[in-house]
Amino acid sequence: MTIQEIQEEIISDFSVMGSWEDKYEYIIQLGKELPLIAEEYKTPDNLIKGCQSRVWLHTELKDGKLFFTGDSDAVITKGLVSLMIYVLSGHTPQEIAAADIYFIDAIGLSSHLSPTRSNGLLSMLKQMKLYSIAYQAKINQQ
Numbered sequence: 104m105t106i107q108e109i110q111e112e113i114i115s116d117f118s119v120m121g122s123w124e125d126k127y128e129y130i131i132q133l134g135k136e137l138p139l140i141a142e143e144y145k146t147p148d149n150l151i152k153g154c155q156s157r158v159w160l161h162t163e164l165k166d167g168k169l170f171f172t173g174d175s176d177a178v179i180t181k182g183l184v185s186l187m188i189y190v191l192s193g194h195t196p197q198e199i200a201a202a203d204i205y206f207i208d209a210i211g212l213s214s215h216l217s218p219t220r221s222n223g224l225l226s227m228l229k230q231m232k233l234y235s236i237a238y239q240a241k242i243n244q245q
Contacts, residue, residue: 106198146159158180164241169195170193173187183223183227191231
């Protein structure tokens, strides 16, 4: 699926949930299903700056596509990491760099997060896009 199709799927999933309590439970469940990042990648270099919780994000380039793994020490944040990885992992650096990430606002997430969590989510998105730009530059140099 394309990044846009994945976002539309998330918007559809969230639209059938009635309350924000249900939505938060879903986000927490996503975090529980997040594949664990290898301990060797839980380094200061992989910590996302700007997050209130500790969030690690590791990126690998395989067959021209970026794959992200991540973790957090907070359950809701871990679910947010899972959402971002689901949307962006498995796409080319160019697709990620050019992607318009609109699902966050479309599902109302930005208005239901605390300011610090919202800033952390934006920091995570910014870092994922920076990784994609760096890998794109690396590919272009080869």
